[in-house]
Amino acid sequence: GQNIDQPTEMTATEGAIVQINCTYQTSGFNGLFWYQQHAGEAPTFLSYNVLDGLEEKGRFSSFLSRSKGYSYLLLKELQMKDSASYLCAGKSSAAGNKLTFGGGTRVLVKP
Amino acid sequence: DVKVTQSSRYLVKRTGEKVFLECVQDMDHENMFWYRQDPGLGLRLIYFSYDVKMKEKGDIPEGYSVSREKKERFSLILESASTNQTSMYLCASSLRQAHQYFGPGTRLTVL
Numbered sequence: 001g002q003n004i005d006q007p008t009e010m011t012a013t014e015g016a017i018v019q020i021n022c023t024y025q026t027s028g029f030n031g032l033f034w035y036q037q038h039a040g041e042a043p044t045f046l047s048y049n050v051l052d053g054l055e056e057k058g059r060f061s062s063f064l065s066r067s068k069g070y071s072y073l074l075l076k077e078l079q080m081k082d083s084a085s086y087l088c089a090g091k092s093s094a095a096g097n098k099l100t101f102g103g104g105t106r107v108l109v110k111p
Numbered sequence: 112d113v114k115v116t117q118s119s120r121y122l123v124k125r126t127g128e129k130v131f132l133e134c135v136q137d138m139d140h141e142n143m144f145w146y147r148q149d150p151g152l153g154l155r156l157i158y159f160s161y162d163v164k165m166k167e168k169g170d171i172p173e174g175y176s177v178s179r180e181k182k183e184r185f186s187l188i189l190e191s192a193s194t195n196q197t198s199m200y201l202c203a204s205s206l207r208q209a210h211q212y213f214g215p216g217t218r219l220t221v222l
Contacts, residue, residue, distance in 0.1 A: 033210055042201060042213035043154075087154065098144070098169065099211065103153040
């Protein structure tokens with residue numbers, strides 16, 4: 001089976017850094033995705049990790065440790081527009097490569 | 112730009128009605144997915160399809176069926192709508208191993 005855990009909510013200040021953790025238990029693990037979803041909108045793709053290490057894309061970075069079943073999304077120089085839900089999703093080759101999503105982490109950026 | 116469109120943003124139906132939700136993508140993607148999203152439960156996969164006329168059950172297929180007669184179109188059908196099917200429904204599509212692109216969602220209310 002698949003199990004994805006992430007915190008429900010986080011609050012941070014504009015300009016700061018926030019790290020959103022995600023732990024997973026996925027048989028046949030075949031990659032981990034992060035999506036951003038603003039309230040009332042569709043999720044949009046942020047990053048994909050399949051190998052261990054850090055992937056950096058501008059202010060956003062994502063890290064994966066396959067041996068620990070752990071990933072995080074790092075948001076730097078937070079802006080008000082970063083207030084959104086961040087969804088962690090694991091892909092499993094044992095499950096036809098479909099995604100299993102965590103419940104999402106709602107990040108609130110305060111001035 | 113990939114575009115995934117859904118037939119309605121908001122829909123109100125009565126218990127027992129047959130409901131059709133349509134999804135169209137314009138990028139020749141093989142894979143298409145239907146999810147529902149509920150507070151505290153995250154995104155849950157209802158059905159997915161890897162090709163025309165092919166369908167696979169997701170994690171919560173009960174009470175739903177799907178149809179994929181053309182590559183670009185994936186329909187979700189609620190044979191007899193019930194109040195517990197009130198939810199946000201999200202369609203997504205992807206190339207075989209790539210990330211998913213989501214439509215804007217249909218907020219369905221069943222009275």
